[in-house]
Amino acid sequence: TLRVTEFISANDLASLMDVSVNDVISTCLSLGMFVSINQRLDAEAITVITDEFGYAVQFTSAEEELEVEEEQGNDVNLQHRAPIVTIMGHVDHGKTSLLDYIRNTKVTASEAGGITQHIGAYDVTTKSGNKIAFLDTPGHEAFTAMRARGAKLTDIAIIVVAADDDVMPQTREAINHAQVAGVPIVIAINKIDKPSANPDKIREALSKNNILVEEWGGKYQSQEISAKTGKGIDDLLEKVLLEAEILNLKANPDKNASGSVIEASLDKGRGYVATIMVQTGTLKVGDIVLAGAHYGRVKAMFDDTGKKVNEAGPSTPVVLLGLDGAPQAGEKVTVMETDREARELAGKRSQLLREQSIRTKKHITLDEIGRRL
Ligand code: GDP
Numbered sequence: 519t520l521r522v523t524e525f526i527s528a529n530d531l532a533s534l535m536d537v538s539v540n541d542v543i544s545t546c547l548s549l550g551m552f553v554s555i556n557q558r559l560d561a562e563a564i565t566v567i568t569d570e571f572g573y574a575v576q577f578t579s580a581e582e583e584l585e586v587e588e589e590q591g592n593d594v595n596l597q598h599r600a601p602i603v604t605i606m607g608h609v610d611h612g613k614t615s616l617l618d619y620i621r622n623t624k625v626t627a628s629e630a631g632g633i634t635q636h637i638g639a640y641d642v643t644t645k646s647g648n649k650i651a652f653l654d655t656p657g658h659e660a661f662t663a664m665r666a667r668g669a670k671l672t673d674i675a676i677i678v679v680a681a682d683d684d685v686m687p688q689t690r691e692a693i694n695h696a697q698v699a700g701v702p703i704v705i706a707i708n709k710i711d712k713p714s715a716n717p718d719k720i721r722e723a724l725s726k727n728n729i730l731v732e733e734w735g736g737k738y739q740s741q742e743i744s745a746k747t748g749k750g751i752d753d754l755l756e757k758v759l760l761e762a763e764i765l766n767l768k769a770n771p772d773k774n775a776s777g778s779v780i781e782a783s784l785d786k787g788r789g790y791v792a793t794i795m796v797q798t799g800t801l802k803v804g805d806i807v808l809a810g811a812h813y814g815r816v817k818a819m820f821d822d823t824g825k826k827v828n829e830a831g832p833s834t835p836v837v838l839l840g841l842d843g844a845p846q847a848g849e850k851v852t853v854m855e856t857d858r859e860a861r862e863l864a865g866k867r868s869q870l871l872r873e874q875s876i877r878t879k880k881h882i883t884l885d886e887i888g889r890r891l
Protein backbone atom coordinates (compact mmCIF):
# COMPACT_ATOMS: atom_id res chain seq x y z
CA THR A 519 0.00 0.00 0.00
CA LEU A 520 1.22 3.41 -1.01
CA ARG A 521 0.58 6.47 1.15
CA VAL A 522 -0.07 9.34 -1.22
CA THR A 523 -1.19 12.94 -0.91
CA GLU A 524 -3.81 14.11 -3.35
CA PHE A 525 -2.45 16.44 -6.04
CA ILE A 526 0.99 14.88 -5.93
CA SER A 527 2.97 15.52 -9.13
CA ALA A 528 3.46 12.74 -11.67
CA ASN A 529 7.18 12.94 -10.99
CA ASP A 530 6.80 12.52 -7.22
CA LEU A 531 4.33 9.69 -7.67
CA ALA A 532 6.83 7.91 -9.92
CA SER A 533 9.59 8.13 -7.34
CA LEU A 534 7.18 6.91 -4.62
CA MET A 535 6.52 3.83 -6.74
CA ASP A 536 10.21 3.59 -7.55
CA VAL A 537 9.62 3.66 -11.29
CA SER A 538 10.76 6.20 -13.86
CA VAL A 539 8.45 9.10 -14.57
CA ASN A 540 8.59 8.18 -18.26
CA ASP A 541 7.01 4.84 -17.42
CA VAL A 542 4.24 6.66 -15.60
CA ILE A 543 3.70 9.04 -18.48
CA SER A 544 3.63 6.28 -21.11
CA THR A 545 1.31 4.15 -19.00
CA CYS A 546 -0.99 7.14 -18.71
CA LEU A 547 -0.83 7.61 -22.46
CA SER A 548 -1.81 4.00 -23.05
CA LEU A 549 -4.81 4.66 -20.82
CA GLY A 550 -5.67 7.74 -22.82
CA MET A 551 -4.50 10.24 -20.17
CA PHE A 552 -2.05 12.94 -21.16
CA VAL A 553 0.17 13.68 -18.21
CA SER A 554 3.27 15.87 -17.98
CA ILE A 555 6.12 15.44 -15.49
CA ASN A 556 5.08 18.15 -13.10
CA GLN A 557 1.38 17.75 -13.51
CA ARG A 558 -0.54 17.43 -10.28
CA LEU A 559 -2.78 14.39 -10.23
CA ASP A 560 -6.22 14.14 -8.69
CA ALA A 561 -7.38 11.20 -6.62
CA GLU A 562 -8.96 9.41 -9.56
CA ALA A 563 -5.82 9.61 -11.70
CA ILE A 564 -3.64 8.53 -8.77
CA THR A 565 -5.85 5.51 -8.13
CA VAL A 566 -5.77 4.46 -11.78
CA ILE A 567 -2.00 4.90 -12.12
CA THR A 568 -1.01 3.19 -8.87
CA ASP A 569 -3.35 0.33 -9.70
CA GLU A 570 -1.57 -0.09 -13.06
CA PHE A 571 1.71 -0.42 -11.19
CA GLY A 572 0.27 -2.92 -8.74
CA TYR A 573 -0.12 -0.70 -5.70
CA ALA A 574 -3.09 -0.16 -3.46
CA VAL A 575 -3.29 3.48 -2.50
CA GLN A 576 -4.06 5.15 0.78
CA PHE A 577 -4.62 8.89 0.64
CA THR A 578 -3.05 10.99 3.33
CA SER A 579 -4.21 14.51 3.94
CA ALA A 580 -2.29 17.38 2.44
CA GLU A 581 -2.08 18.82 5.96
CA GLU A 582 0.25 15.99 6.84
CA GLU A 583 2.65 17.41 4.30
CA LEU A 584 2.77 20.67 6.21
CA GLU A 585 3.38 18.97 9.51
CA VAL A 586 6.20 20.10 11.70
CA GLU A 587 8.52 17.41 12.93
CA GLU A 588 8.46 17.27 16.68
CA GLU A 589 11.75 18.28 18.21
CA GLN A 590 13.43 14.99 19.06
CA GLY A 591 16.72 16.04 20.59
CA ASN A 592 17.20 15.50 24.25
CA ASP A 593 14.87 12.60 24.96
CA VAL A 594 17.21 11.22 27.59
CA ASN A 595 15.36 13.30 30.11
CA LEU A 596 12.09 11.40 29.88
CA GLN A 597 10.03 11.95 32.96
CA HIS A 598 6.78 10.62 34.29
CA ARG A 599 3.73 12.48 33.03
CA ALA A 600 0.13 12.46 34.20
CA PRO A 601 -2.44 10.44 32.26
CA ILE A 602 -4.90 12.30 30.04
CA VAL A 603 -8.36 10.87 30.61
CA THR A 604 -11.64 11.16 28.70
CA ILE A 605 -14.99 10.30 30.26
CA MET A 606 -17.38 8.64 27.84
CA GLY A 607 -20.71 6.88 27.99
CA HIS A 608 -24.40 7.02 27.17
CA VAL A 609 -26.30 10.29 27.55
CA ASP A 610 -27.57 10.96 31.09
CA HIS A 611 -25.45 8.22 32.62
CA GLY A 612 -23.54 10.88 34.55
CA LYS A 613 -20.43 11.96 32.61
CA THR A 614 -20.82 15.66 33.39
CA SER A 615 -21.77 14.97 37.01
CA LEU A 616 -18.71 12.79 37.50
CA LEU A 617 -16.32 15.38 36.08
CA ASP A 618 -18.04 18.14 38.06
CA TYR A 619 -17.67 16.14 41.25
CA ILE A 620 -14.01 15.46 40.58
CA ARG A 621 -13.34 19.11 39.77
CA ASN A 622 -15.33 20.60 42.60
CA THR A 623 -13.62 18.56 45.26
CA LYS A 624 -10.34 20.12 44.27
CA VAL A 625 -11.56 23.71 44.32
CA THR A 626 -10.18 25.11 47.54
CA ALA A 627 -11.77 27.82 49.62
CA SER A 628 -9.14 30.29 48.46
CA GLU A 629 -10.40 30.08 44.91
CA ALA A 630 -13.40 32.25 45.63
CA GLY A 631 -16.42 31.39 43.58
CA GLY A 632 -14.84 28.24 42.28
CA ILE A 633 -14.48 27.47 38.63
CA THR A 634 -16.93 29.13 36.33
CA GLN A 635 -15.37 29.15 32.88
CA HIS A 636 -15.54 26.14 30.62
CA ILE A 637 -12.16 25.46 29.11
CA GLY A 638 -12.55 21.85 27.97
CA ALA A 639 -9.71 20.33 29.98
CA TYR A 640 -8.87 20.17 33.65
CA ASP A 641 -6.00 19.36 35.88
CA VAL A 642 -6.86 17.31 38.95
CA THR A 643 -4.76 16.22 41.89
CA THR A 644 -6.09 13.07 43.56
CA LYS A 645 -6.16 12.41 47.31
CA SER A 646 -3.04 10.30 46.85
CA GLY A 647 -1.29 13.37 45.44
CA ASN A 648 -1.14 12.24 41.82
CA LYS A 649 -2.17 14.28 38.85
CA ILE A 650 -4.74 13.38 36.23
CA ALA A 651 -5.66 15.58 33.28
CA PHE A 652 -9.30 15.35 32.23
CA LEU A 653 -10.63 16.16 28.81
CA ASP A 654 -14.16 17.45 28.91
CA THR A 655 -15.30 16.57 25.44
CA PRO A 656 -19.00 16.65 24.65
CA GLY A 657 -18.74 12.94 23.98
CA HIS A 658 -17.27 10.47 21.63
CA GLU A 659 -17.95 12.64 18.59
CA ALA A 660 -15.24 14.95 19.80
CA PHE A 661 -13.05 11.99 20.62
CA THR A 662 -13.45 10.76 17.05
CA ALA A 663 -12.99 14.21 15.54
CA MET A 664 -9.78 14.69 17.45
CA ARG A 665 -8.52 11.30 16.45
CA ALA A 666 -9.40 12.05 12.84
CA ARG A 667 -7.10 15.05 13.04
CA GLY A 668 -4.41 12.78 14.34
CA ALA A 669 -4.49 13.96 17.91
CA LYS A 670 -3.64 10.98 20.04
CA LEU A 671 -4.64 12.74 23.16
CA THR A 672 -6.46 10.30 25.37
CA ASP A 673 -4.42 7.82 27.40
CA ILE A 674 -7.29 6.23 29.31
CA ALA A 675 -11.07 6.22 28.90
CA ILE A 676 -13.51 6.10 31.79
CA ILE A 677 -16.73 4.57 30.52
CA VAL A 678 -19.68 5.55 32.67
CA VAL A 679 -22.68 3.24 32.86
CA ALA A 680 -25.69 4.10 35.02
CA ALA A 681 -26.51 1.26 37.40
CA ASP A 682 -30.24 1.98 37.15
CA ASP A 683 -30.16 1.65 33.39
CA ASP A 684 -28.30 -0.71 31.08
CA VAL A 685 -25.45 -0.91 28.60
CA MET A 686 -26.85 1.36 25.92
CA PRO A 687 -25.96 2.04 22.26
CA GLN A 688 -23.66 4.94 23.15
CA THR A 689 -22.03 2.83 25.85
CA ARG A 690 -21.18 0.25 23.22
CA GLU A 691 -20.02 2.96 20.83
CA ALA A 692 -17.78 4.48 23.49
CA ILE A 693 -16.27 1.07 24.28
CA ASN A 694 -15.75 0.48 20.60
CA HIS A 695 -14.10 3.86 20.02
CA ALA A 696 -11.72 3.33 22.92
CA GLN A 697 -10.83 -0.17 21.76
CA VAL A 698 -10.23 0.92 18.18
CA ALA A 699 -7.98 3.69 19.46
CA GLY A 700 -6.15 1.21 21.68
CA VAL A 701 -7.04 3.22 24.77
CA PRO A 702 -7.43 1.26 28.03
CA ILE A 703 -10.86 1.36 29.64
CA VAL A 704 -11.88 1.74 33.26
CA ILE A 705 -15.58 1.15 33.91
CA ALA A 706 -17.48 3.43 36.28
CA ILE A 707 -20.81 1.97 37.35
CA ASN A 708 -22.59 5.15 38.37
CA LYS A 709 -25.71 6.11 40.35
CA ILE A 710 -25.28 3.34 42.89
CA ASP A 711 -26.96 5.64 45.44
CA LYS A 712 -30.25 5.01 43.67
CA PRO A 713 -32.56 2.39 45.17
CA SER A 714 -33.13 1.01 41.69
CA ALA A 715 -29.40 0.55 41.06
CA ASN A 716 -28.46 -2.93 39.94
CA PRO A 717 -24.70 -3.09 39.37
CA ASP A 718 -24.75 -6.85 38.79
CA LYS A 719 -27.06 -6.35 35.86
CA ILE A 720 -24.53 -3.88 34.41
CA ARG A 721 -21.61 -6.27 34.93
CA GLU A 722 -23.58 -8.95 33.19
CA ALA A 723 -24.54 -6.69 30.29
CA LEU A 724 -20.90 -5.64 29.97
CA SER A 725 -19.76 -9.25 29.87
CA LYS A 726 -22.16 -9.83 26.99
CA ASN A 727 -20.27 -7.04 25.23
CA ASN A 728 -16.92 -8.73 25.86
CA ILE A 729 -16.07 -6.47 28.77
CA LEU A 730 -15.51 -8.82 31.66
CA VAL A 731 -14.72 -6.87 34.84
CA GLU A 732 -12.02 -7.93 37.30
CA GLU A 733 -14.51 -8.93 40.03
CA TRP A 734 -15.80 -11.50 37.59
CA GLY A 735 -12.35 -12.69 36.60
CA GLY A 736 -11.91 -10.38 33.65
CA LYS A 737 -9.24 -7.87 32.82
CA TYR A 738 -11.25 -4.65 33.04
CA GLN A 739 -11.07 -2.58 36.17
CA SER A 740 -14.40 -1.25 37.30
CA GLN A 741 -15.70 0.77 40.21
CA GLU A 742 -19.14 1.39 41.62
CA ILE A 743 -19.57 5.11 42.12
CA SER A 744 -22.07 7.83 42.82
CA ALA A 745 -21.38 11.11 41.09
CA LYS A 746 -24.02 12.54 43.42
CA THR A 747 -22.59 11.53 46.80
CA GLY A 748 -18.99 11.02 45.67
CA LYS A 749 -18.94 7.43 46.84
CA GLY A 750 -16.25 5.34 45.13
CA ILE A 751 -14.78 8.22 43.14
CA ASP A 752 -11.43 8.26 44.95
CA ASP A 753 -11.16 4.52 44.30
CA LEU A 754 -12.07 5.07 40.67
CA LEU A 755 -9.26 7.61 40.31
CA GLU A 756 -6.79 5.22 41.94
CA LYS A 757 -7.77 2.58 39.37
CA VAL A 758 -7.17 5.10 36.61
CA LEU A 759 -3.74 5.78 38.11
CA LEU A 760 -3.00 2.07 38.22
CA GLU A 761 -3.83 1.84 34.53
CA ALA A 762 -1.56 4.82 33.92
CA GLU A 763 1.26 3.12 35.78
CA ILE A 764 1.02 0.15 33.43
CA LEU A 765 1.18 2.52 30.46
CA ASN A 766 4.35 4.04 31.92
CA LEU A 767 3.63 7.44 30.41
CA LYS A 768 6.66 9.60 29.87
CA ALA A 769 7.54 12.91 28.28
CA ASN A 770 10.52 15.21 28.13
CA PRO A 771 9.70 18.51 29.82
CA ASP A 772 12.99 20.10 28.73
CA LYS A 773 12.24 20.85 25.14
CA ASN A 774 10.02 23.07 23.04
CA ALA A 775 6.43 22.21 23.71
CA SER A 776 4.06 20.42 21.45
CA GLY A 777 0.44 19.65 22.18
CA SER A 778 -3.09 19.77 20.87
CA VAL A 779 -5.90 22.28 20.71
CA ILE A 780 -8.81 21.37 22.97
CA GLU A 781 -11.01 24.31 22.10
CA ALA A 782 -10.62 27.88 20.90
CA SER A 783 -12.81 30.91 20.55
CA LEU A 784 -12.82 34.67 20.15
CA ASP A 785 -13.23 36.52 23.41
CA LYS A 786 -14.35 40.13 23.15
CA GLY A 787 -11.88 41.49 25.64
CA ARG A 788 -8.94 39.16 25.27
CA GLY A 789 -8.83 38.25 21.60
CA TYR A 790 -8.41 34.64 20.56
CA VAL A 791 -8.40 32.27 23.50
CA ALA A 792 -7.28 28.67 23.05
CA THR A 793 -7.17 25.79 25.49
CA ILE A 794 -4.13 23.70 24.75
CA MET A 795 -3.12 20.35 26.17
CA VAL A 796 0.65 20.32 26.41
CA GLN A 797 1.85 16.80 25.55
CA THR A 798 5.61 17.09 25.55
CA GLY A 799 8.04 19.82 26.43
CA THR A 800 7.20 22.95 28.35
CA LEU A 801 5.17 25.81 26.91
CA LYS A 802 6.29 29.24 28.07
CA VAL A 803 5.00 32.77 27.86
CA GLY A 804 6.83 34.41 24.95
CA ASP A 805 7.02 31.21 22.88
CA ILE A 806 6.07 31.40 19.22
CA VAL A 807 3.40 28.82 18.54
CA LEU A 808 1.92 27.37 15.41
CA ALA A 809 -1.57 25.92 15.93
CA GLY A 810 -3.21 24.54 12.82
CA ALA A 811 -3.50 27.43 10.38
CA HIS A 812 -2.84 30.01 13.08
CA TYR A 813 0.16 31.30 14.92
CA GLY A 814 1.23 33.87 17.43
CA ARG A 815 3.43 34.68 20.38
CA VAL A 816 2.11 33.47 23.73
CA LYS A 817 1.05 36.69 25.46
CA ALA A 818 -0.30 35.11 28.61
CA MET A 819 -1.30 31.72 29.95
CA PHE A 820 -3.78 30.62 32.62
CA ASP A 821 -4.33 27.31 34.34
CA ASP A 822 -7.73 25.62 34.53
CA THR A 823 -8.72 27.71 37.54
CA GLY A 824 -7.95 30.97 35.73
CA LYS A 825 -4.69 31.61 37.56
CA LYS A 826 -1.90 33.18 35.56
CA VAL A 827 1.02 30.84 34.84
CA ASN A 828 4.32 31.37 33.06
CA GLU A 829 4.86 27.83 31.89
CA ALA A 830 3.06 24.54 31.43
CA GLY A 831 4.66 21.10 31.25
CA PRO A 832 3.51 17.75 29.82
CA SER A 833 -0.13 16.69 30.40
CA THR A 834 -1.04 20.19 31.56
CA PRO A 835 -4.04 21.98 30.09
CA VAL A 836 -3.49 25.68 29.69
CA VAL A 837 -5.45 28.61 28.34
CA LEU A 838 -3.38 30.63 25.95
CA LEU A 839 -3.69 34.19 24.62
CA GLY A 840 -1.87 35.51 21.57
CA LEU A 841 -2.96 33.46 18.56
CA ASP A 842 -4.10 35.28 15.43
CA GLY A 843 -7.19 33.10 15.06
CA ALA A 844 -9.12 30.18 16.52
CA PRO A 845 -7.66 26.82 15.47
CA GLN A 846 -9.91 23.74 15.45
CA ALA A 847 -10.12 21.18 18.24
CA GLY A 848 -7.58 18.42 17.81
CA GLU A 849 -5.13 20.49 15.81
CA LYS A 850 -1.49 20.16 16.65
CA VAL A 851 0.32 22.92 18.49
CA THR A 852 4.04 23.33 17.96
CA VAL A 853 6.54 25.82 19.27
CA MET A 854 8.58 27.33 16.43
CA GLU A 855 12.01 28.87 16.50
CA THR A 856 11.19 31.97 14.51
CA ASP A 857 8.18 34.12 13.92
CA ARG A 858 8.81 33.95 10.17
CA GLU A 859 8.71 30.16 10.08
CA ALA A 860 5.46 30.09 12.04
CA ARG A 861 3.86 32.76 9.88
CA GLU A 862 4.85 30.99 6.65
CA LEU A 863 3.54 27.60 7.71
CA ALA A 864 0.32 29.11 9.07
CA GLY A 865 -0.09 30.93 5.75
CA LYS A 866 0.47 27.78 3.69
CA ARG A 867 -1.95 25.84 5.84
CA SER A 868 -4.71 28.42 5.57
CA GLN A 869 -4.20 28.54 1.83
CA LEU A 870 -4.54 24.78 1.75
CA LEU A 871 -7.75 25.00 3.76
CA ARG A 872 -9.13 27.58 1.34
CA GLU A 873 -8.24 25.42 -1.67
CA GLN A 874 -9.82 22.41 -0.06
CA SER A 875 -13.03 24.23 0.74
CA ILE A 876 -13.22 25.46 -2.86
CA ARG A 877 -12.70 21.92 -4.12
CA THR A 878 -15.33 20.55 -1.79
CA LYS A 879 -17.77 23.18 -2.92
CA LYS A 880 -17.07 22.29 -6.55
CA HIS A 881 -17.73 18.63 -5.83
CA ILE A 882 -21.01 19.42 -4.16
CA THR A 883 -22.06 21.58 -7.08
CA LEU A 884 -21.25 18.84 -9.59
CA ASP A 885 -23.10 16.31 -7.48
CA GLU A 886 -26.11 18.52 -7.35
CA ILE A 887 -26.04 19.06 -11.08
CA GLY A 888 -25.79 15.30 -11.53
CA ARG A 889 -28.80 14.74 -9.37
CA ARG A 890 -30.83 17.30 -11.25
CA LEU A 891 -30.00 15.83 -14.64
P1 GDP B 1 -24.35 13.00 31.08
O1 GDP B 1 -25.39 13.22 30.01
O2 GDP B 1 -23.72 11.65 30.95
O3 GDP B 1 -23.36 14.10 31.18
O4 GDP B 1 -25.16 12.91 32.46
P2 GDP B 1 -25.33 14.02 33.58
O5 GDP B 1 -24.10 14.17 34.38
O6 GDP B 1 -25.87 15.26 32.97
O7 GDP B 1 -26.40 13.31 34.50
C1 GDP B 1 -27.71 13.02 34.05
C2 GDP B 1 -28.66 13.05 35.23
O8 GDP B 1 -28.32 12.04 36.15
C3 GDP B 1 -28.63 14.35 36.01
O9 GDP B 1 -29.92 14.68 36.42
C4 GDP B 1 -27.76 14.02 37.20
O10 GDP B 1 -28.08 14.80 38.32
C5 GDP B 1 -28.08 12.57 37.44
N1 GDP B 1 -26.98 11.83 38.06
C6 GDP B 1 -25.71 11.74 37.60
N2 GDP B 1 -24.98 10.97 38.39
C7 GDP B 1 -25.79 10.56 39.40
C8 GDP B 1 -25.61 9.72 40.56
O11 GDP B 1 -24.53 9.17 40.82
N3 GDP B 1 -26.69 9.53 41.34
C9 GDP B 1 -27.90 10.08 41.07
N4 GDP B 1 -28.90 9.82 41.89
N5 GDP B 1 -28.10 10.86 40.00
C10 GDP B 1 -27.06 11.11 39.18
Ligand code: MG
Nearest residue numbers: 610613614615
Ligand atom coordinates in the same frame (compact mmCIF):
# COMPACT_ATOMS: atom_id res chain seq x y z
MG1 MG C 1 -23.13 15.76 29.93
